[in-house]
Amino acid sequence: MDLHDFLYHLHFKPEKIxxxxxxxxxxxxxxxxxxxxxxxxxxLPLDIPLNLKKGIxxxxxxxxxxxxxxxxxxxxxxxxxTSFLRxxxxxxxxxxxxxxxxxxxxxxxxxxxxYIYLKMESLPVGIYHYDVAHHCLVLLREGxxxxxxxxxxxxxxxxxxxxxxxxxxxxxxxxxFKYHNFSYRLQALDAGALMGQLLEVVKRFxxxxxxxFQFLDQxxxxxxxxxxxxxxxxxxxxxxxSAVFDQCTNQLNNKTSFDDQSLCREIPVLPKQRxxxxxxxxxxxxxxLLNKASSIQSTxxxxxxxxxxxxxxxxxxxxxxxxVKDFSFDWLSVCQKRYSPGLDFTLKKIKxxxxxxxxxxxCAAFVYANDLDEEIGKIGSRLSIYCCLYQVEDIPNGAxxxxxxxHELHIIRLGDHRLKLQQSLTVYNMNLYQVPVCxxxxxxxxxxxxxxxxxxxxxxQMEAGMLVQRLLLTASSLDxxxxxxxxxxxxxxxxxxxxxxxxxxxxxxxxxxxxRPYSRLTGGLHE
Numbered sequence: 001m002d003l004h005d006f007l008y009h010l011h012f013k014p015e016k017i018x019x020x021x022x023x024x025x026x027x028x029x030x031x032x033x034x035x036x037x038x039x040x041x042x043x044l045p046l047d048i049p050l051n052l053k054k055g056i057x058x059x060x061x062x063x064x065x066x067x068x069x070x071x072x073x074x075x076x077x078x079x080x081x082t083s084f085l086r087x088x089x090x091x092x093x094x095x096x097x098x099x100x101x102x103x104x105x106x107x108x109x110x111x112x113x114x115y116i117y118l119k120m121e122s123l124p125v126g127i128y129h130y131d132v133a134h135h136c137l138v139l140l141r142e143g144x145x146x147x148x149x150x151x152x153x154x155x156x157x158x159x160x161x162x163x164x165x166x167x168x169x170x171x172x173x174x175x176x177f178k179y180h181n182f183s184y185r186l187q188a189l190d191a192g193a194l195m196g197q198l199l200e201v202v203k204r205f206x207x208x209x210x211x212x213f214q215f216l217d218q219x220x221x222x223x224x225x226x227x228x229x230x231x232x233x234x235x236x237x238x239x240x241x242s243a244v245f246d247q248c249t250n251q252l253n254n255k256t257s258f259d260d261q262s263l264c265r266e267i268p269v270l271p272k273q274r275x276x277x278x279x280x281x282x283x284x285x286x287x288x289l290l291n292k293a294s295s296i297q298s299t300x301x302x303x304x305x306x307x308x309x310x311x312x313x314x315x316x317x318x319x320x321x322x323x324v325k326d327f328s329f330d331w332l333s334v335c336q337k338r339y340s341p342g343l344d345f346t347l348k349k350i351k352x353x354x355x356x357x358x359x360x361x362x363c364a365a366f367v368y369a370n371d372l373d374e375e376i377g378k379i380g381s382r383l384s385i386y387c388c389l390y391q392v393e394d395i396p397n398g399a400x401x402x403x404x405x406x407h408e409l410h411i412i413r414l415g416d417h418r419l420k421l422q423q424s425l426t427v428y429n430m431n432l433y434q435v436p437v438c439x440x441x442x443x444x445x446x447x448x449x450x451x452x453x454x455x456x457x458x459x460x461q462m463e464a465g466m467l468v469q470r471l472l473l474t475a476s477s478l479d480x481x482x483x484x485x486x487x488x489x490x491x492x493x494x495x496x497x498x499x500x501x502x503x504x505x506x507x508x509x510x511x512x513x514x515x516r517p518y519s520r521l522t523g524g525l526h527e
Contacts, residue, residue, distance in 0.1 A: 001286055003293055007447060007457055010185055011505070012490050014426075017181040017286075028280035030173045032099070033133040034113055037274040040139040041131070042123055044070065052204045052332050061163055061241065063122050065205070066137075070130050072201045074114050074194060077102050077336065101132075102335040103193045103469060104484055106186040111174035112194050113231070115167040115224050117145065117159075127224060140225055141270055148223065148266060149236075151258040152216045154299035156371060157238050157248040166209075166237040167220065168194055172230060173282045184287050185486065188458045189508065191234045192465020198237065199368055199466070200473065204331060208245035210369040212236040213459045214302045214452075217295035218260035225270030229284075232291050234458065245369045259298045294455040304374045305381065306451050311502040312384075313401045318408040321356035329477040338472055341481040341515035345434035348514045349391045354478050355437065356407070358471070358512065359385060362439075363404035365470035372459070382448065382460065383467055384504065386497045388417045388438040399496055412497050420496060421509075427487035435511040439482075440493055441467055445505040464507045471510055481515040484508055 009016040044067030052072075057065055071077075081097045098108045105111070114130040116137070126142040146159040159165065168191050175183040175190075195211060202209045213235055220233045238248065296302070363385065372382075385402040389395055398414040422432045432438060441464045448456030468484050475482040486508060493506040 001289065003290060003454060006181075006286060006290070007454070010182065011447075014182050014185075014486075019180070022180055024178050025280070028278055029177050030171075030278035030282075031276055032110070032174075033131070033276075034129070034171060035131065035133060035276040036129060036138045036140075037276070039273065041134075042128075042137040042139070044135050044137060046135065048072075050332060051330075057205045061120060063120070066116070066118065066120070066164070067135070069201060069205060070114065070116070071135065072102065072204075072332075072335075073198045074101055074103065074112075074130065074132060075135060076100070076132060102338070103190075103197045104338075104340060104472065105190050105193070106175060106183075106486075107178055109175040109178065110190070111170050111172070111183065111187050112191050112234070113169045113171060114194075115140070115169065117149065117165040117167075119144070119163055140273075141223065141267075145223065145267065148219075148263065149238075151263055151299075152219045152223075153212055153236065153238075153371070154214075154258065154302050155256065157210065157212070159238065162238050162240055164239040166198065166239060167224060167233050168235045168237070169224070169226065169231050169233045172284045172287055173278060176282055176284055176287070177278070177280075181286050184290060185461060188234065188461030189465040189468070189484075189486075192462035192467075193469040194465075195235060195237070195462060196365060196466035196469030199365075200331065200470075202239065206241075208240045208242055208369070209237050210245045210248050210371070212238070212371045213455075213462070214296060214371050216258065216260050216263060216297065216299065217291075218297070219258075219263040222264045222269070223267065225273065228291070229288055234462065248369070248371075257298055257300045261297075290454060294453070294458055296455070302371070303451050305372045311504075312403075313410050313412060313498070313502070315401075315410040315412070318403065318406070318410045319395060319400075321359070321407050321409065322353045323407070324357050324360040327357055327361060331473075334473055334476045338476040339481045339515065339517060340483040341511075341513075341517070342430050342483055344515045344517055345431065345481070345483075345511065345513050346516050347391070347434040347436065349393060350436050350480070350513065352393045352395060354480075355389070355392050355395070358437070358474050358478060358480075359387075359402045360404070360407060361474040361477075362467060362471040363402070365467045366404065368466075382443055383463055383507075384442040385467075386412070386440045386442050386499075386506075388421060388440075388496070389436065390416055390418060391436050401497070417496060420492065421488075424489040424492040425485075425487060426489060429487065430483060430485070430511060432511060435513045437512040439471060439510040439512060440497065440506045441508050441510070442497070442499060442504050443507050445499075445503045460507065468508060468510060471512070475512045480513055482510050482512040484510050 045064045076099050119125045124142050127140045128137040149159045170187040215236045388399050390397050397416045399412040400409040472482040488509050
């Protein structure tokens with residue numbers, strides 16, 4: 001398989017990456033949670049507060065702090081049950097039931113896992129897996145691994161001064177059984193949404209975090225005891241108790257390099273652990289090959305972002321948006337009521353200041369500490385927001401580019417574009433005629449491969465997922481819903497925004513607007 005062609009089809013012609021006879025094997029769907037057998041477990045406190053008042057988490061982190069932190073990031077937050085007629089005009093009723101979390105996931109399958117390295121007095125120092133199903137920690141590897149982790153990140157981070165490091169991984173089978181090779185795209189987007197949620201939680205706890213997209217893959221997977229044919233690490237996130245992350249440096253030390261093989265010999269292989277899984281043994285030849293091609297074997301391969309300026313639309317008379325000052329909201333209630341409307345959008349005119357808040361707050365996700373940019377805190381240059389607007393107060397209907405620095409809209413093409421957007425859907429699961437704001441997250445058409453090779457695709461999708469999570473939470477705070485959508489004709493949308501001349505492409509589409517939720521039974525899962 002040519003990997004370049006695979007990624008091209010994955011983005012522009014996804015129907016070509018499915019087998020001709022592909023059918024979802026629901027009978028052999030994997031169990032929804034990764035469960036270890038026979039390992040020490042630490043039950044996390046269940047007295048999770050339903051508010052996050054300022055200063056509620058102060059002092060040295062303890063078991064309560066970590067338990068609450070993990071639940072807010074990725075715990076099971078509520079259960080939803082809906083009923084529907086199996087066949088129209090007949091009396092047979094089917095029920096669907098989902099255990100939801102605060103982050104969106106394609107098909108609610110949640111292919112990502114959380115592992116965490118903890119150094120606290122109340123429990124053994126070591127590597128743990130977060131067991132979502134039982135809200136507990138499973139001890140995988142006991143012992144201090146500060147030096148090992150420093151080397152996997154190229155000595156850019158001093159773990160001796162940190163209390164924790166989070167690892168976000170992807171288990172291939174979790175959504176492969178439904179989406180086949182298209183799951184490769186979903187896995188990175190889902191990981192990005194999870195990372196975006198983590199950054200939001202970090203701020204509420206008074207911590208700080210730094211996202212590492214570049215690390216020695218085999219060394220980290222070895223540390224966690226992962227089988228590379230089934231699960232791999234996507235990102236490493238050191239956590240600090242201070243509000244500003246100053247334990248890391250954006251300096252690459254090319255004089256001292258580390259490699260996978262030598263590091264793996266420094267710590268023993270974890271015994272093969274038994275985990276619950278599906279009866280069927282799934283294989284993912286294309287996905288495992290892509291992950292192998294994306295892996296980093298030496299810290300000499302670490303790279304910073306290319307400083308070349310992106311091409312941006314050149315338009316006259318941009319529209320200024322109202323300034324956004326001191327915007328705040330009840331973050332936890334916003335997480336709880338976040339909703340993907342699907343067919344439940346109801347067309348209503350929205351205010352200009354609502355659009356200003358939506359775009360301004362979403363772009364705050366562009367600023368975060370990472371190992372891609374030489375300047376920490378610099379507004380990212382890898383993603384842009386474009387949008388189609390209809391019936392927004394004092395703004396002509398049309399397609400626009402949002403300039404986050406000047407807080408302005410640049411007109412690309414005036415007019416009502418809902419018909420074109422509706423026709424571009426490849427899965428007719430929503431009515432875009434009912435949507436006042438349709439956002440497109442836009443990025444490099446070459447998927448950052450000029451700087452990071454095949455790893456660039458993963459990085460691009462994860463950053464898009466981070467931005468989308470911020471966008472969804474902001475929409476929820478404005479009493480609107482957002483529905484992340486990949487089932488659309490990318491080339492049609494690129495043509496609408498005239499992106500080809502800019503070497504950019506639409507990564508994900510997010511319709512946003514007021515909605516009327518369908519009938520469903522929903523309940524919280526907390527004390």
